[in-house]
Amino acid sequence: xxxxxFLKTSIALLAAGTLAxxxxxxxxxxxxxxxxxxxxxxxxSHKGTALAIDEINAGGGVLGKKLKLIFEDDQSLxxxxxxxxxxxxxxxxxxxxxxxxxxxxSLEAAPICQQNKVPMISPASTNPKxxxxxxxxxxxxxxxxxxxxVMSKFALSKGWKKVAILTDVKQDYSVGLAEFFVKxxxxxxxxxxxxxxxxxxxxxxxxxxxxxxxxxxxxxxxPGYYAEVSLIARQAKLLGIKVPxxxxxxWVGDSLLKVAGTALDGSFFSCHFSADDKSPSxxxxxxxxxxxxxxxxxxxxxxxxxxxxILAAAIKTAGTTEGDKLRVAIGATKAHKxxxxxxxxxxxxxxxxxxxxxxxxxxxxxxxxxxAP
Amino acid sequence: MDKWPKxxxxxxxLGCLIGSxxxxxxxxxxxxxxxxxxxxxxxxxxxxxxxxxxxQFSLGHAGFMGIGAYASSWVTLSYGYCLGAxxxxxxxxxxxxxxxxxxxxxxxxxxxxxxxLRLKGDYLAIVTLAFNEIxxxxxxxxxxxxxxxxxxxxxxxTNFFWTFGFAALTVYVVxxxxxxxxxxxxxxxxxxxxxxxxxxxxxxxxxxLAFVLGAFFAGIAGGLYAxxxxxxxxxxxxxxxxxxxxxxxxxxxMGNTAGVCFAAVLLTILPEFLRSVxxxxxxxLWLQQIAENRMILYSLLLIxxxxxxxxxxxxxxxxxxxxxxxxx
Numbered sequence: 001x002x003x004x005x006f007l008k009t010s011i012a013l014l015a016a017g018t019l020a021x022x023x024x025x026x027x028x029x030x031x032x033x034x035x036x037x038x039x040x041x042x043x044x045s046h047k048g049t050a051l052a053i054d055e056i057n058a059g060g061g062v063l064g065k066k067l068k069l070i071f072e073d074d075q076s077l078x079x080x081x082x083x084x085x086x087x088x089x090x091x092x093x094x095x096x097x098x099x100x101x102x103x104x105x106s107l108e109a110a111p112i113c114q115q116n117k118v119p120m121i122s123p124a125s126t127n128p129k130x131x132x133x134x135x136x137x138x139x140x141x142x143x144x145x146x147x148x149x150v151m152s153k154f155a156l157s158k159g160w161k162k163v164a165i166l167t168d169v170k171q172d173y174s175v176g177l178a179e180f181f182v183k184x185x186x187x188x189x190x191x192x193x194x195x196x197x198x199x200x201x202x203x204x205x206x207x208x209x210x211x212x213x214x215x216x217x218x219x220x221x222x223p224g225y226y227a228e229v230s231l232i233a234r235q236a237k238l239l240g241i242k243v244p245x246x247x248x249x250x251w252v253g254d255s256l257l258k259v260a261g262t263a264l265d266g267s268f269f270s271c272h273f274s275a276d277d278k279s280p281s282x283x284x285x286x287x288x289x290x291x292x293x294x295x296x297x298x299x300x301x302x303x304x305x306x307x308x309x310i311l312a313a314a315i316k317t318a319g320t321t322e323g324d325k326l327r328v329a330i331g332a333t334k335a336h337k338x339x340x341x342x343x344x345x346x347x348x349x350x351x352x353x354x355x356x357x358x359x360x361x362x363x364x365x366x367x368x369x370x371x372a373p
Numbered sequence: 374m375d376k377w378p379k380x381x382x383x384x385x386x387l388g389c390l391i392g393s394x395x396x397x398x399x400x401x402x403x404x405x406x407x408x409x410x411x412x413x414x415x416x417x418x419x420x421x422x423x424x425x426x427x428x429q430f431s432l433g434h435a436g437f438m439g440i441g442a443y444a445s446s447w448v449t450l451s452y453g454y455c456l457g458a459x460x461x462x463x464x465x466x467x468x469x470x471x472x473x474x475x476x477x478x479x480x481x482x483x484x485x486x487x488x489x490l491r492l493k494g495d496y497l498a499i500v501t502l503a504f505n506e507i508x509x510x511x512x513x514x515x516x517x518x519x520x521x522x523x524x525x526x527x528x529x530x531t532n533f534f535w536t537f538g539f540a541a542l543t544v545y546v547v548x549x550x551x552x553x554x555x556x557x558x559x560x561x562x563x564x565x566x567x568x569x570x571x572x573x574x575x576x577x578x579x580x581x582l583a584f585v586l587g588a589f590f591a592g593i594a595g596g597l598y599a600x601x602x603x604x605x606x607x608x609x610x611x612x613x614x615x616x617x618x619x620x621x622x623x624x625x626x627m628g629n630t631a632g633v634c635f636a637a638v639l640l641t642i643l644p645e646f647l648r649s650v651x652x653x654x655x656x657x658l659w660l661q662q663i664a665e666n667r668m669i670l671y672s673l674l675l676i677x678x679x680x681x682x683x684x685x686x687x688x689x690x691x692x693x694x695x696x697x698x699x700x701x
Contacts (some may be wrong), residue, residue, distance in 0.1 A: 002590075035668065073667065078609030082407070082602045083645070086597070087402040103525045108604040113526065116401075127522060170514070350699055 011163060025068040026061075026321055028053070028311065029088030031099040031109065032304075034078025041101040041300050045123050046071065047293055048304030049098055055288070056308070061314045069308075070094060074105060074274050079107040089116045093323035096121065096330075097151040101300055110137045117323040119330055121311055122246030124272070124304035126249075128171065136327050138349045140306045140338070141272060142373075147248040150355040150371045151221060151269045155246060157187055159362035160218035163246075164194040166208055166232065168224040171200060177223035177248050181213040198228065205232045210240050221246045222264065226253030230260035235357050252299060257363050268368060270355045273302040273340045276367035277356065285339045299340075306338035323370050385541040393534040404533070406645050408601050411536035412594050413541045413637035417621040418492065418630055419590035422547045424619065425628035427583040428563030430494055432620045433485065433501035434591050436508040436594025437478040439610030441592025442599040443518055445474030446527050467530045471539075471596040479585045481508070485582030490577055493566075505615055512607045514575065524599075531601035543590045548630050550586075559583060561690035563628070624678060625685050630686025639686075644671055 030049055033042035053069045061067060070092045072358055074080040081100065088094045089112070097113055097120040100106045108127040113120035114134035122139040124129055131137045155163055163185060167174055168174035177299060181193050193215040196208035209232070220236070222245055236245065246271035257264065275286050275296045285305065289297040297305075310333055316322055320330035336343045341353040354370040396404060416434060422432045448470035481504075489500040513521050550556040561569035570576050599605045617640070625636030647670055676688045678686065 070652070077613075078606040079598075079602060083402070083405050086405045087645075087648075090401040104521075104606045104608070108522055108602065108606070111603045129522065129525075133525070170521070172520070289658055329471070 003290065012057050026065050026315065027068045027070055027092050029085070029092060029094035029097040029099075030071045031067055031074050031081060031084045031088070031097070031105075032101065033076040033105070034073040038076045041061060041124070042073075042076070044298050044300035044336065045099075045101050045304035047289070048297065049067050049308045051122070051289060051301075052178075052287045052305045052308035052312070056203070056312045058207045060277045062312050063319065063321075067312065072125070074100065076102075076104070076105070078108065081105045082112055084114045084118075085109040088253065089118050091112070094118065095315070095323070096326060097312050098304070098311065098312075100125065102301075103130055106130045106137075106344060110155070111142070111355065113137065117327075119323065119327045121307045121330065122131065123307040124300055128350075135331075136323070138330050138345060140310055140340070140343055140351050140353075141303055142175040142353055142355060143181055144248075144348050145180040146373065147181075147270045148177040149184045149270075150357075151177075151246050152181045152184035152190065153225075153309075153371055154190070154268065154270070154357055155185065155219055155221070156190055158219075160244075161189065162191050162193045162215070162217045163194055163221045164196070164215055164217040166196045166198060166205070166211040166212065166220060166222045167195045168200055168228065171225070171238065171250075173248075173250060174223045174225075174280065178221070181223070185331075190323035198224075199231075200228065201229060203227060205235050209236050209241060213239060213241055215315075217243060220246045221245055223356075225250040226256040227259075230232070230256050230258075230264070231265040233260040233267070240349065249299065263361055264360045265362065267360045268357055268362075270357055270371070272296075272299040272356065274358055274365070274367040276365075277370075278367075282339055302339040306336075306340050306343065310336055310339065310343065375586050376506050380588045381544070383540075389534045389537040389541070392490055392496060393532065394504070394627070398637040406642065408531060408536050408597075409640045410541045411533075412598050412601070412622065413641045414540040414595040414634050415536075415597070415617075416618045416634045417592055417637040418543045419587045420545050420618050421569070421622050421625075421628065421630060421633045422551070423583045423587040424622050425626075425633065426559045426563060427580060428549075429580055430498045431501045431584070431587070432498045432612070432615050432619060433503075433505035433508075434587070435610045435614035436501075436505035437481060437588040438592035438595035438598065439508055439512065439605075440478040440481050440588075441471075441474035441595030442605050442610065443474075443524065443595075444477040444592070445470035445596030446524055446599045447518070448473050449527055449530070450524075462603070463528075463530070467535075467600065470600075471535075471593050473593035474596035474599075475589045478595065479589035482585040482588025483581065484514065484635065485588075486581040490580055493512070502615070503609075504610060505612055509607045509611055511611075515631060521607070523604055525604040527600050529600060530602055531597045536597055539590075543593075544630055544634060546586070546590075560627065560628075569653075589652070622623060622676065623685060624675065626687040627685060629685065629687045632685055636686060643674070644668070646672060 013226040032046045033039055053067050057066045070088060072084040074084055085097055088097055097118060101124040103125040105121045107130055110120060110133035114136045117136060120138050124141045125139055126144050128139055128143050131139055165178050185192055194212050196212055198205055198208060220243060222232055229247060232305040233245060245267040249271040252271055286297060314326060314329040318325045331345055333345045344352045346352050352373050354372045355367040356370050358365045359368045420434045423429050449466060485504045489497055492500055509528050512518055518524055551559055558574045561574050562576050562579050566576055621636045621640050622633050623635035
């Protein structure tokens, strides 16, 4: 019967999968979503990571061995990361795991890495809970609260002393950013004149915006996601609000400017990386990325690149790929010159690094400045 | 032939007992797949009671699974039993949590079963689908359950023994129920509701019972899943997950427990099998590249199977007992 033959073959092939790896290669695991809901993030970060691994190998590899990137697609499905990471660790014997962009996927993989004592570096999971799972879990991006502080610093440097806040109460991310913005802003001579709220999926923000308008703020901080922010910007313009809007990396999305049109001109938001940054290392990365993939790299690609580079540097310092020593070496990363800024990992395994401020003008993003932590 | 499920059940339970000390030695990846198979069997066999035997098209099975997963995790997390200790008391808490998850899901099954009894076919499918989304929506907004962030921190307590023990129990209950004098009512409701009613069968009761029992076992499966992955997220219990389970039931053959269990095994192994094929460097490159697009291949296989065997893999073959009934 066909099915039983198939089963036998599949079992035989599965067993054959445990072929020993060549001794001159260091296996490094990576998981990301190439398909499904968050595919655009996953594809970018995977391209960035693969570019970094190629570059390391072209430069002779580490410890005299080449890195072998073993990649798995988690299809943006819950339940997949745990299986994949178990596969990477037990079958491919990876020395470390790189991934994922979405915090919920990283949170699923993290306990498995922790229990198996295999270091995991997340390129772009900004939720603080991710690295709280254990001492083998790291990240190369800044965490949500940091962006709040950055935007507060930026507003103060622009001389905006009165700021109103519009928070998405349904998102941990938004609430976190607002909380740290208020803390820093009020402590440094600013005044938060009004705090208003909305929920993910809302379409009408005129009530909140009207009550903000009467307080005559210098700027409005909206730490939400692009879908709502673009609508808020349009409605603010209709109501005659002309002050700049401020936000975080949740603004980055294809439809932001498509929906908002010119309503966001003069606004600013923080993010991880800008391809317009004129520094030679950034431009070098952008050129290499363009040559290989024919597209301009985004935040996720740059973070994926940095995560692989930090791992390679740590393997070099540790002189071994043994889990515990590698963990210590990654944790000791100091002033690593990355594409997304100079990265230092703190005792909570989070990256201390500058954020990039982008401005919006004539319907396009423009690099403004970097703000150090 | 009456006794076959019982002997199979005993065989599987014995197998689990004998096997459980050894499975710790196998590769954790295969172990992961193995437990995934067990959980799929529970889900598919329990949905088969609703969709296959009772003929009610439910598209919300993952919702019940989610209720079980969150309820049982809530119990074990709030009990806060110590890490890794495999003592009798932690096992008791775990089993109570599973039972609690199952009961909560069963209650939810009752809630969706009673008001939607007047609906049939597509309409019922839409109601159950909506219910699935409601459950997901409630969890996404429930801060104590982690909301959109997901819930983690559970200890891995699901093992080979419990997973396959519950899988065997589910199969046993479903098959025995349907094959009992009482359970013939399920089949009657499926085959001709009006005729069944005319014969004095309380169709309402049977439909609700099918929903509640199906949901109960889905809840158990959810509890096992939560304590095996150690992290759950509302998106893991969405509509797509429900469709996965429905596919298992249809592919295996509606109302054929053996076929449905086989489909659950097949559909759990297949994606992982294709995953490993794409990494075999000794295979020709073009074969690897085909396997890389494994989800397309997987879907193609489903289409081919459905075209060649529209009644399901085992559909029409039937259990020996049922064929005899027809011959009579």
